[in-house]
Amino acid sequence: KAGVTQTPRYLIKTRGQQVTLSCSPISGHRSVSWYQQTPGQGLQFLFEYFSETQRNKGNFPGRFSGRQFSNSRSEMNVSTLELGDSALYLCASSATGTPSYGYTFGSGTRLTVV
């Protein structure tokens, strides 16, 4: 079966712009989580969506937002980009979002803010 697909793979944006990243989970999976990976902070949880509802949110400013569609695909949006938003953004797909069912990660979107 197809894995988790994240698009685009690479992105370069200018400070102040906004960006939208996309994640298509494994077919049948209803939960999508987003993580930010930076050299300084490591992997940090952004938010999790299940059946179009945000169930959990990490400690990030309101510039970071997301949504999930009825087909379980998810998008995350970052507005007013800052240099510190440069990171690898990973999404994780899960059947239920509970750890007993495991998580499958995509290859990520590498965002560079200049």
Place this chain on the structure above:
Amino acid sequence: AQKVTQAQTEISVVEKEDVTLDCVYETRDTTYYLFWYKQPPSGELVFLIRRNSFDEQNEISGRYSWNFQKSTSSFNFTITASQVVDSAVYFCALTLMNRDDKIIFGKGTRLHILP
């Protein structure tokens, strides 16, 4: 709050040597899962193992083995007879069992296997 510590930032070993990656975790909950993930240069996090807090049995999978000790809150990962393809960043992680909760990752250990 939960925390995962991987004290080894970077390790280099010569091919065919054994190497152990350390992981120490902190949680007040008694039910939780521990994970190890591998991140090759492509960026994808590849799942290696999940262990629940009730099961302290060590596990071996090919050249990989894991030692889970609740008494020391450690979940160490050993690669036997390392190969160049094992070069990657390895993450230890923790999540609580009975909640729809986030995964808490350690900072990772970058492993270099030298030919």
